[in-house]
Amino acid sequence: MKFLSDKTLEHLREAAEIPDLTGTRYRLLERVARGGMGVVYIVEDERLQRRVALKVFDAPGADRDLANRLTREALVLARLEHPGIVPVHDVGTLADGRVFYTMKFVQGQRLDKYLESVASISDRLRIFVRICDAVAFAHAHLVLHRDLKPANIMVGSFGEVLVMDWGLAKLLEQQVRRPTEVADPDDTIFETPTQAGNSNAGTLPTSDATGHGTVMGTPGYMSPEQERGEIEHLDARSDIFSLGALLRFLLTSDSKASAATARKPRLDKALYAIYSKATAPNPGDRYPSVPQLAEDVSRYLDGLPIKAHHESFIEKLGRFYRRYRFFILLIGAYLLMRVLIVFFMHR
Amino acid sequence: MNKVLLGLLLGAALGAIDGGTAWFTPAVRSMMVGIIVGSTIKGLIAGVAAGVFARKVNSVPLGILFGLAVGFVLAFLVAYMQHGYYFEIILPGSVVGMIVGYATQRYGVAPAPASATR
Numbered sequence: 001m002k003f004l005s006d007k008t009l010e011h012l013r014e015a016a017e018i019p020d021l022t023g024t025r026y027r028l029l030e031r032v033a034r035g036g037m038g039v040v041y042i043v044e045d046e047r048l049q050r051r052v053a054l055k056v057f058d059a060p061g062a063d064r065d066l067a068n069r070l071t072r073e074a075l076v077l078a079r080l081e082h083p084g085i086v087p088v089h090d091v092g093t094l095a096d097g098r099v100f101y102t103m104k105f106v107q108g109q110r111l112d113k114y115l116e117s118v119a120s121i122s123d124r125l126r127i128f129v130r131i132c133d134a135v136a137f138a139h140a141h142l143v144l145h146r147d148l149k150p151a152n153i154m155v156g157s158f159g160e161v162l163v164m165d166w167g168l169a170k171l172l173e174q175q176v177r178r179p180t181e182v183a184d185p186d187d188t189i190f191e192t193p194t195q196a197g198n199s200n201a202g203t204l205p206t207s208d209a210t211g212h213g214t215v216m217g218t219p220g221y222m223s224p225e226q227e228r229g230e231i232e233h234l235d236a237r238s239d240i241f242s243l244g245a246l247l248r249f250l251l252t253s254d255s256k257a258s259a260a261t262a263r264k265p266r267l268d269k270a271l272y273a274i275y276s277k278a279t280a281p282n283p284g285d286r287y288p289s290v291p292q293l294a295e296d297v298s299r300y301l302d303g304l305p306i307k308a309h310h311e312s313f314i315e316k317l318g319r320f321y322r323r324y325r326f327f328i329l330l331i332g333a334y335l336l337m338r339v340l341i342v343f344f345m346h347r
Numbered sequence: 348m349n350k351v352l353l354g355l356l357l358g359a360a361l362g363a364i365d366g367g368t369a370w371f372t373p374a375v376r377s378m379m380v381g382i383i384v385g386s387t388i389k390g391l392i393a394g395v396a397a398g399v400f401a402r403k404v405n406s407v408p409l410g411i412l413f414g415l416a417v418g419f420v421l422a423f424l425v426a427y428m429q430h431g432y433y434f435e436i437i438l439p440g441s442v443v444g445m446i447v448g449y450a451t452q453r454y455g456v457a458p459a460p461a462s463a464t465r
Contacts, residue, residue, distance in 0.1 A: 330446050337442060341435055342371040
């Protein structure tokens with residue numbers, strides 16, 4: 001009896017995963033990444049003659065809940081039209097029964113890789129503020145990401161910052177309607193996805209595919225309440241915790257950073273205060289909203305006092321000096337020059 | 348603070364300090380008030396000019412150069428009228444112009460664009 005090698009098995013597995021794009025307008029080009037729920041391929045949209053990313057389940061025959069989750073992810077993305085969130089183009093079902101959706105193909109680097117070329121703290125903080133903008137937009141549309149981490153942030157080749165992988169996203173209210181339901185004309189509506197090929201229309205999942213007690217997320221980045229599986233009680237402050245952990249990663253490049261490990265990072269006092277407030281174990285002690293967190297970081301960048309930290313007089317002076325350093329040095333140089341002129345005149 | 352007001356206040360303050368240092372020159376101590384007033388006006392003019400320039404041109408190096416030039420010209424005129432103390436007047440006057448030119452570019456707030464109306 002001859003056994004197959006690991007390499008052969010892996011090759012066979014990959015071959016089995018290759019999506020059957022028959023009947024769709026897409027042509028497979030290459031596989032780019034594997035996520036928690038599926039695999040991402042680069043495909044060519046033959047109708048529009050452009051490259052797009054296609055996300056599909058790992059293997060045919062995956063259970064219905066997972067299929068619904070992928071559809072949900074596409075629907076969540078479709079409602080979030082923001083420059084910091086990757087736009088979804090299409091959703092449907094392949095000939096082999098697997099659910100897929102296509103989205104903009106982002107050429108760039110994952111945040112953790114990108115940071116290797118960004119040394120300046122202020123540049124890193126500006127990236128963080130842009131991540132906050134995208135997450136705040138999602139929260140304004142009642143969507144929680146629930147899996148914010150460096151691997152889910154992409155920085156495009158033109159410096160654009162995109163929040164990816166909304167597979168664990170939670171809708172804060174029952175806003176996803178079945179197509180037959182009548183919607184408030186002023187409300188955001190999910191249209192039934194326009195199907196490509198033999199797409200499966202009409203089966204919209206519920207607002208949250210994750211049941212109470214289920215733990216989903218990334219250790220070190222998910223909030224304590226998310227770790228405890230308190231899915232029903234999660235709100236914007238859970239994502240704020242993840243943003244705090246992300247802030248720590250941006251400032252220290254420590255991928256194993258975790259509030260649970262509680263090792264105090266070497267940060268500027270004000271930045272540490274922002275980080276601590278964002279990652280407070282009790283949600284009530286955190287920033288109430290993402291814009292408030294972003295505002296504190298922006299204030300820090302502008303050399304203004306932040307709300308998370310009450311500074312002493314000495315700290316105020318230090319901040320004033322940092323903010324107006326060049327100007328203070330110019331005035332100092334001027335006064336010194338004045339003293340020297342007087343000194344030499346009286347020699 | 349808007350660029351012109353910042354230039355005006357900073358120019359006047361630095362001009363007054365500039366004039367006040369004349370106290371260390373005993374020969375002109377009797378004319379202190381006139382020197383301080385004159386120097387304040389000189390700084391004020393340089394500051395306003397730098398502020399107006401900063402509103403038109405958004406460039407720190409050009410702002411510094413412009414401030415330097417205005418400070419130099421004004422200080423030269425003052426020294427010329429004094430018939431002396433060229434170095435003691437022109438050098439600090441030019442530096443004050445530079446500082447004001449930098450500050451108006453760097454810290455002055457540009458006026459908000461007028462909203463479009465029909």
